[in-house]
Amino acid sequence: MKGSFSVPGDYIYFKSQVPLHKIPIGSKQWRYYDFGPKHVPPLICLPGIAGTADVYYKQIMSLSNKGYRVISVDIPRVWNHHEWIQAFEKFLDAIDVHHIHLYGTSLGGFLAQLFAQHRPRRVRSLVLSNTFLETSNFSAAMPWAPIVGWTPAFLLKRYVLTGIRDGPHEPFIADSLDFVVAQVETLSKDDLASRLSLTVDSASVGPLRLSDSLITIMDTNDFCAIPQQLKDQVTERYPGARQANLKNGGDFPFLSRPDEVNLHLQLHLRRVGVEAQPDLVQGFRQDGAGGSSSDQNDEREDERRDYTGTRNENEPPLALESPCVGNFENQILSNVDLSSDQ
Amino acid sequence: MPSRRRALLKVIILGDSGVGKTSLMNQYVNKKFSNQYKATIGADFLTKEVHFEDRLFTLQIWDTAGQERFQSLGVAFYRGADCCVLVYDVNVMKSFDNLNNWREEFLIQASPTDPENFPFVVIGNKTDVDGGNSRVVSEKKARAWCASKGNIPYFETSAKEGTNVEEAFQIIAKNALKNGEEEEIYLPDTIDVGSSSQQRSTGCEC
Numbered sequence: 001m002k003g004s005f006s007v008p009g010d011y012i013y014f015k016s017q018v019p020l021h022k023i024p025i026g027s028k029q030w031r032y033y034d035f036g037p038k039h040v041p042p043l044i045c046l047p048g049i050a051g052t053a054d055v056y057y058k059q060i061m062s063l064s065n066k067g068y069r070v071i072s073v074d075i076p077r078v079w080n081h082h083e084w085i086q087a088f089e090k091f092l093d094a095i096d097v098h099h100i101h102l103y104g105t106s107l108g109g110f111l112a113q114l115f116a117q118h119r120p121r122r123v124r125s126l127v128l129s130n131t132f133l134e135t136s137n138f139s140a141a142m143p144w145a146p147i148v149g150w151t152p153a154f155l156l157k158r159y160v161l162t163g164i165r166d167g168p169h170e171p172f173i174a175d176s177l178d179f180v181v182a183q184v185e186t187l188s189k190d191d192l193a194s195r196l197s198l199t200v201d202s203a204s205v206g207p208l209r210l211s212d213s214l215i216t217i218m219d220t221n222d223f224c225a226i227p228q229q230l231k232d233q234v235t236e237r238y239p240g241a242r243q244a245n246l247k248n249g250g251d252f253p254f255l256s257r258p259d260e261v262n263l264h265l266q267l268h269l270r271r272v273g274v275e276a277q278p279d280l281v282q283g284f285r286q287d288g289a290g291g292s293s294s295d296q297n298d299e300r301e302d303e304r305r306d307y308t309g310t311r312n313e314n315e316p317p318l319a320l321e322s323p324c325v326g327n328f329e330n331q332i333l334s335n336v337d338l339s340s341d342q
Numbered sequence: 343m344p345s346r347r348r349a350l351l352k353v354i355i356l357g358d359s360g361v362g363k364t365s366l367m368n369q370y371v372n373k374k375f376s377n378q379y380k381a382t383i384g385a386d387f388l389t390k391e392v393h394f395e396d397r398l399f400t401l402q403i404w405d406t407a408g409q410e411r412f413q414s415l416g417v418a419f420y421r422g423a424d425c426c427v428l429v430y431d432v433n434v435m436k437s438f439d440n441l442n443n444w445r446e447e448f449l450i451q452a453s454p455t456d457p458e459n460f461p462f463v464v465i466g467n468k469t470d471v472d473g474g475n476s477r478v479v480s481e482k483k484a485r486a487w488c489a490s491k492g493n494i495p496y497f498e499t500s501a502k503e504g505t506n507v508e509e510a511f512q513i514i515a516k517n518a519l520k521n522g523e524e525e526e527i528y529l530p531d532t533i534d535v536g537s538s539s540q541q542r543s544t545g546c547e548c
Contacts, residue, residue, distance in 0.1 A: 221350045243389045243400060247350050247422040259418035267386060 008179070014057040025094045028076040028087045034095065035060050036069030037280040041099045041124065043269060045072035048106025048130075048251075049195045050160050052183045058258035059103075059265065067276030068269060071095075075111065077194040081203040084111055085118045092122065101274060103127040103265060105254065106226060107198060109234075110135070113205040120209040125272040127244075127265060129218040130251065132230040133237060134204030145200040148193045156192035157184055163225030164251055173248075176255035205237070212240025216268040218261070222248035242268070351518040352422050353403045354452075356444040357429035358437040362467040365501035366429065367405050370511045375502050382407040385419055392515050401515055420452035425461045425518035427510075430479070432466040432498065438479045441487065461517035462494045465510055470500035 022031050032053050036042070043063065045056040056072040063070045073091070078084045088111075092100065101124050104112030109131025116123035139145060148156070161184060164177060184192075215238045219231050235243070244264040249257040269276070355363045364382050368374050371388040387404045404419060426448045430437040445462065454460040466484050469477070481498060488494040495517070497510035 221348075243402075244387075245350050245400065245402070247352065257418075257421075259416060260421060263385075263416070263418045 006178075007182075008175070010061070011054075011057055011179075014061055018057075018060060020053075023094070025090050026087065028078065028090075030073065030076055030091050030094075032071060032073040032091075033057075033060055034069070034071045036064035037067060037277040038069065040067065040069040040277055041101060041274055042069040042071045042097055043101045043103055043127075043265065043274075044097075045070065045254075046102060046104040046108030046112050047072070047075065048108050049199055050164070050180050050184050051105070051108070051252075052186065054183055055180060055252065056103075056254055059254055059262060062258065062262045063265060065281055066266065067278035067281055068266075068274065071097075074191075075108070075195055075198070077190055079194055079197045080201040081111070081114050081198065084198065085115055088115055089119060089122075098122060099124050101125045101127070101269065101272065103129070104131060105129040106131055106224075106251070107195065110205065111198070113208065114203065116208050116210050117206050123210060124274075125214040125216075125268065126210065127216045127218055127268050128234060128238075128241075129253070130220060130224045130226045130231060131234055132226055133233050135200055135202060136204075137227065137230060139200035139202065142196070142200050145196070148196050148200075151189075151193065153189040153192065156189060156196065157187075159196065160184055160192055165223055165225075169250070172256040173250040173252075176250065176252040179255055180252055208238075212238045213242075214272050215241035216244050216264065216271075217241050218244045218246065218253075218264055220246045220249040220251075220253050220257075222250060224251045242271070244268070349397070349399050349519075349522060351399055351401050351424045351515065351522050353401055353425045353427060353514055353518055354420060354423045354448065355403065355405050355427045355429060356448060357427075358431070358434070358440050358444075359407070361429045361431040361434070361437050362501045363429050364405050366427075366465065366467060366499065366507060366510075367403050369501045369504055369507045371403065373504070375504070377502075394515060394519060399515070399519065401511075401518070417451060420448065423448075423452050423454070424521040425463065425514050426452070427463050427465060427514055428494075429465045429467055430484075431468045432479045432484075433468055433471050433476045435478050438466075438484065438487075445491065458492065461521050462491070463510065463514050463517065464488050464494050464496045466496070466498045467501055469498050469505065470503050 018033055018035050020031065020033060022029065024030070033056075034042070043059075045053075045059060047053065047055050053072040053074045056070070060070045060072060075084075076087050076091075078087050092098070100122055102112035102116065104110070104126070106129070109128040110133070112123075112126055112128065113131070113133070116126055142148075142159075144151070161181065164180075169177065217235055217238065219235075224231075235241070244267070246253050246257055246260055246264075249260070254261045355367060357363050360379065364380075364386075365375055367388055368376070371390045382405055385404060385406050387402055390401045390403065392399050392401050404423075406419070426445075428441050428444050430441055432438075441464065448462075449457050449460070452460075464484065464487075466479065466481070471477075484498075485496055488496045495513050497506050497513070499506040499510055501507060
């Protein structure tokens with residue numbers, strides 16, 4: 001049986017408040033959350049190979065509460081990076097979003113960079129976390145890539161979780177692992193096979209038109225499944241990027257160090273000129289986030305792109321309250337047993 | 343061989359509003375000073391690479407909004423700090439009197455494992471103002487306070503003229519490094535993720 005893990009209480013609350021969208025776009029099925037004021041240019045979270053849209057629930061809760069719009073997606077079933085770029089573009093068109101800020105972790109960071117390279121007009125800024133520039137390392141480590149489509153799901157799951165550090169962890173990192181493992185359990189064989197294909201599909205990130213000053217790198221400094229030399233390549237590629245590294249947090253700092261990650265995301269958004277709309281914070285109601293509401297548009301010519309300095313010239317207010325902000329986070333993270341996973 | 347990760351040292355600057363925390367940070371990192379005062383909103387940080395004993399470190403220097411005193415900035419901001427810099431304005435008595443509050447605030451929020459020996463550095467800033475004639479806090483008084491708090495290193499600086507800033511931050515970095523290394527002992531070492539060993543996932547009982 002699956003799903004007899006204990007689910008964090010704040011996740012249950014999140015699920016009860018933030019609607020999950022599932023829509024077919026073209027030939028792809030998209031599964032995503034979209035929460036926060038509709039006319040704020042969104043921060044879109046792209047998960048790694050072992051992630052789903054759900055792994056960013058702590059970012060969605062916290063940032064939407066501060067007046068940002070956060071979208072998080074499952075990587076759809078695409079099999080190479082061309083297909084990814086096209087599928088993601090169609091997704092953005094379908095939800096009527098033009099200018100975006102991407103937060104990508106691991107594989108998600110790689111896909112974020114590819115999209116920024118090939119669709120430079122849409123990507124306004126990047127937050128890259130524990131990620132890489134090219135796939136050759138992974139394809140070399142996976143000689144059986146050509147038969148990935150015929151590999152049984154349990155082997156794919158195990159492979160996807162390879163590299164995630166085993167052994168004793170401090171409680172928050174252990175909880176983040178449990179959460180991600182439970183998410184991987186929900187993935188189908190085809191989901192897993194497509195992600196693995198994306199990881200080994202021969203591709204590398206070319207030069208970006210985006211200025212380094214619009215990039216924040218948020219690596220964890222303790223350990224993660226992405227080899228250090230690959231992470232270093234990212235840092236070297238964008239020498240002018242903001243280094244917002246975390247001392248620790250493991251592979252999934254968005255779960256294990258949410259307050260630090262949220263702080264860095266907020267600082268990034270402020271720096272690149274995204275103005276939060278705290279007075280338009282949605283009540284966490286069922287009708288809160290219509291996935292493809294039509295009245296939104298990001299047509300406003302926010303010409304903040306010429307921003308060059310390291311200090312912000314026009315800072316929208318960033319209230320730095322205690323991390324226990326808002327109705328969500330005051331909740332004690334009590335663990336609740338769930339007997340089924342959906 | 344996997345390349346070595348670079349140690350990250352986190353430094354927090356605290357002190358009353360207007361004492362020159364942001365200017366000190368900018369002077370040290372960017373070698374720039376602006377006469378225009380702009381209140382820091384919430385918090386922000388700058389990073390600087392430092393060489394020390396043939397090793398390279400990243401200093402992550404966090405600057406706070408002084409007016410948010412006693413209002414919690416949140417643990418995220420303080421977590422993992424390796425050194426705390428307390429800044430006052432030598433021309434404003436109140437900013438000196440408040441050093442104690444800032445220090446306490448830090449110890450409560452960051453709750454370092456060994457509060458007695460946690461590295462602080464005190465900076466008396468704005469020594470350039472009015473040629474030193476408007477100064478109200480004597481160096482002697484400041485040093486006495488530092489001594490009473492476990493011999494906190496003390497510096498007098500002018501962020502405007504860049505006087506002593508580099509020197510102060512060298513000690514800050516050195517003490518942060520000492521703290522960071524003591525902390526490191528309790529952390530597990532890096533692993534070679536390049537190896538192809540199949541690890542069992544935790545928590546999954548398929």
